[in-house]
Amino acid sequence: MRKAQDWGQPCPNPDCSLYKSMHKGNVSAISTYxxxxxxxxxxxxxxxxxxxxxxxDTVFFDLRTSEEKVMxxxxxxxxxxxxxxxxxxxxxxxxxxxxxxxxxAHKAQEINVHVLRELPVTQVQLDEMWxxxxxxxxxxxxxxxxxxxxxxxxxxxxxxxxxxxxxxxxAAVVGPRTLDTAKEVVAATQARVAGIPVFFSDGFTCSLxxxxxxxxxxxxxxxxxRRGRPRKPLCKPHPxxxxxxxxxxKQQGKLxxxxxxxxxxxxRLTHLGFTISTALVERxxxxxxxxxxxxxRKTSSFCKDRERMRQRVVFFQAFYNVAxxxxxxxxxxxxxxxxxxxxxxxxxxxxxxxxxxGLTDHVWTFRELLTAKFEPLxxxxxxx
Numbered sequence: 050m051r052k053a054q055d056w057g058q059p060c061p062n063p064d065c066s067l068y069k070s071m072h073k074g075n076v077s078a079i080s081t082y083x084x085x086x087x088x089x090x091x092x093x094x095x096x097x098x099x100x101x102x103x104x105x106d107t108v109f110f111d112l113r114t115s116e117e118k119v120m121x122x123x124x125x126x127x128x129x130x131x132x133x134x135x136x137x138x139x140x141x142x143x144x145x146x147x148x149x150x151x152x153x154a155h156k157a158q159e160i161n162v163h164v165l166r167e168l169p170v171t172q173v174q175l176d177e178m179w180x181x182x183x184x185x186x187x188x189x190x191x192x193x194x195x196x197x198x199x200x201x202x203x204x205x206x207x208x209x210x211x212x213x214x215x216x217x218x219x220a221a222v223v224g225p226r227t228l229d230t231a232k233e234v235v236a237a238t239q240a241r242v243a244g245i246p247v248f249f250s251d252g253f254t255c256s257l258x259x260x261x262x263x264x265x266x267x268x269x270x271x272x273x274x275r276r277g278r279p280r281k282p283l284c285k286p287h288p289x290x291x292x293x294x295x296x297x298x299k300q301q302g303k304l305x306x307x308x309x310x311x312x313x314x315x316x317r318l319t320h321l322g323f324t325i326s327t328a329l330v331e332r333x334x335x336x337x338x339x340x341x342x343x344x345x346r347k348t349s350s351f352c353k354d355r356e357r358m359r360q361r362v363v364f365f366q367a368f369y370n371v372a373x374x375x376x377x378x379x380x381x382x383x384x385x386x387x388x389x390x391x392x393x394x395x396x397x398x399x400x401x402x403x404x405x406x407g408l409t410d411h412v413w414t415f416r417e418l419l420t421a422k423f424e425p426l427x428x429x430x431x432x433x
Contacts, residue, residue, distance in 0.1 A: 056076050056077070056078060056090075056092060057071055057072060057422075058071070058076045058092055058103070058422065059071045059076075059106075059422055059424065060075065060076060060094040060096065060097065060099065060101075061099070061101050061105050061106060062094065062097045062099040062101075064097065065094060065096050065097035065099065066096060066097075067094065067096045067097075069423075069424055069425055070424060071422070071424050075094050075095045075096045076092050076093070076094055076095075077092065077093055077095065078090045078091070078092055078093075079091055079092070079093045079100065084115075085113070085114065085115035085116075086109075086115050086116040086117065089102065089103045089104060090102075090103040091103070104420070106422060107156070107419060107420040107422075108123075108149065108152045108153050108156055108419040108420065109419065109420070114141070114145075116416070118139055118141070119149055119419075120415055120416065120419065121139060122135050122139055122141065122146050122149055123149060123150070123153050123364075123415075123419070124415065125138070125139075126146070126150060126341075126342075126361065126364070127340055127341075127364070127365060127368055128340065129339060129340060129341065129342050129345065130342060131342040131348075131350035132146055132147070132350070133350070147357065150357075150360050150361065150364065151360055153360075153364050153419060154359070154360035154361075154363050154364045156367075156418075156419055156420075156421065157363050157364045157366065157367035157368070157418075158363055158367075159421070159423065160367045160371065160418070160421055161363070161366065161367055161370075162426070163423040163426065164370070164371065164403060164408050164409070165217075165219060165241045165370070165408070166241060166426075167241075167242075167243045168212065168215075168217070168219065168241055168242045168243060168406060168408075169243055169406065169407070170212040170214065170215065170217070170219070170242050170243075170246050170406075171214065171246050171247060171321075172212065172213055172214060172246055172247045172249070172323060173210055173211065173212055173219065173238060173242070173246045173247070173248050173249070174210075174211045174212075174213055174248075174249050174250070174326070174327050174329060174330035175208075175209070175210055175211075175234065175235075175238075175248060175249070175250035175251075175256060175327075175330070176208075176209055176211070176250065176251060176327055176330040176331060176333075176334065177206040177207065177208045177209070177226060177251075177253065178206060178207045178208075178209070178334045178337065178338075178344070179204065179206055180205060180206070180207060180343065180344050180351070180358075181203065181204055181205065181351055182201065182202055182203065182205045182351065182352050182353070182354060182355055182358060183201070183202040183203070183351070183352075183353050183354070184202055184203060185203065185204065201354050201355045202354075204225070204226075205223060205224065205225060205355060205358065206223070206224065206225065206226045206230070207221065207222075207223055207334075207337065207344070207358075207362055208220075208221065208222040208223070208224065208230060208231070208233075208234045209221055209330055209333055209334065209337075210234055210235075210237065210238040211329060211330040211333055212242075212246075212402075212406070213329040213330070214405075215378075215402050215405040215406040216329070216375045216377060216378060216402045216405065217370060217402040217403070217405070217406050218333065218366045218369055218370055218402070219237070219238050219241055219242065220234055220237035220238050220241065221362045221363060221365075221366045222234050222237065222359075223355055223358050223359040223362055224355070226253070227255070228255040228258055228259065231253070231255045231256055231258070231259035232258075232259045232262050232263070234259070235256075235259040235260055235262070235263045236262075236263055238263075239263045239264070244289075245264055245287060245289045245290055247291040247292075247293075247314075247318065247321060247323055248260055248290075248291065248292045248293075249292075249293050249294070249295065249323075249325050249326060249327055250292075250294060250295070250327065251294065251295055251296070251297065251327060252294050252295070252296035252297065256292075256294075257292065257312055257313075260286070260290065260292055260313075261284070261286050261290075264286065264287040264289075264290045265284050265285060265286055265287055266284075266285055266286075266287055266288070267282050267283070267284050267285075268282060268283040268284075268285065269282045270282070270283075286313050289314070289317065290313050290314055291311075291313060291314030291317050291318045291321070291323075292311075292312045292313040292314065293309060293310065293311050293312065293318060293323075293325035294309065294310050294312055294325070295307070295308075295309055295325055295326065295327050296308050296309070296310060309325040310325075311325070336369075337362070337365065340365055341361050341362070341365060343358060343361065367418065368415075368418060369402070370401065370402050370403045370408075371401055371402075371403045371408075371409060371412075371413045371418065372401065372412065372413040372414070372415060372417075372418050373401060374399035374400060374401055374412055375400065375401060375402055375405075378400040378401070378402065378404070378405045379397040379398060379399055379400055380397065380398045380400060381396060381397060381398070382395065382396055382397060382398050399412055400412075401413070
């Protein structure tokens with residue numbers, strides 16, 4: 050008897066007992082329909098008898114535009130093409146492209162949540178990159194001239210948490226240069242790494258407070274029975290926390306001095322043998338500026354609000370981690386696997402940061418990036 054095909058599609062019915070469960074044999078194809086992108090399937094769950102489309106819970110669901118045009122527009126957003134250029138080339142409005150970007154960012158955030166878990170990193174580099182939203186100077190600023198935390202215009206920053214050993218972007222946040230944003234970046238990093246890695250950053254003063262808020266131990270004191278108020282609990286940095294800073298002094302945009310200092314865990318840092326550096330996360334900043342049009346210097350294609358910038362950064366983070374091979378991570382192919390295709394004879398096996406970290410076993414296609422589906426976190430393993 051022929052075995053039924055497993056379509057790898059989860060049931061989208063919240064009332065179904067197999068809701069979002071995959072590879073359970075409950076989903077089967079009952080018919081097909083034609084779209085601008087070819088033939089697509091209509092699936093049915095045998096458990097709850099609900100019928101749904103193959104593109105459900107993907108970027109392409111309920112779109113009248115061909116999938117190739119949608120992918121072309123999203124690809125152009127990742128290669129420094131502004132909205133006006135996409136409108137001219139593809140003949141779609143800027144509002145339509147932004148609606149597709151919102152869908153892609155939502156899917157990218159889902160990928161980050163399900164893929165970036167229990168990361169076996171030993172070192173994390175933190176950095177923030179300046180850019181502006183709507184205008185360079187906000188209408189209302191604090192005493193230091195920075196944009197207010199709830200302000201959507203003026204000077205904003207792209208905060209990156211980066212694992213240099215895998216070239217992996219752990220977290221990316223858009224916001225002002227404040228303690229609250231630093232805490233948000235460190236908290237997102239803490240939720241995705243296993244254990245306590247070594248942290249390196251620039252000389253931003255709020256980084257230490259953000260790290261202590263995430264990695265600390267609280268010592269409580271027993272009551273002595275004496276008169277007076279009891280001693281308050283004491284909050285100290287975690288004994289395994291190591292934090293080093295690379296301090297730069299600049300004058301009129303030129304680097305004057307460069308020094309390093311160990312803020313926490315000098316003995317453990319010496320034992321591990323790490324060198325204080327933020328060079329690789331600085332290189333990622335350049336990659337972002339070369340990939341996203343609003344981040345380019347002296348550009349007229351800047352974003353008008355913070356949410357649009359956040360969507361671009363989150364979408365690029367997922368693309369960078371799982372679908373963009375990194376040259377420094379490639380591995381030489383064995384001689385018996387070097388198959389020539391005409392005049393081309395590949396010598397390397399391409400790898401993405403997610404492959405280097407053991408999160409996936411292949412380079413994701415761009416369509417796979419926009420159509421990935423996952424089971425709930427409580428019902429899947431780390432490998433997905």
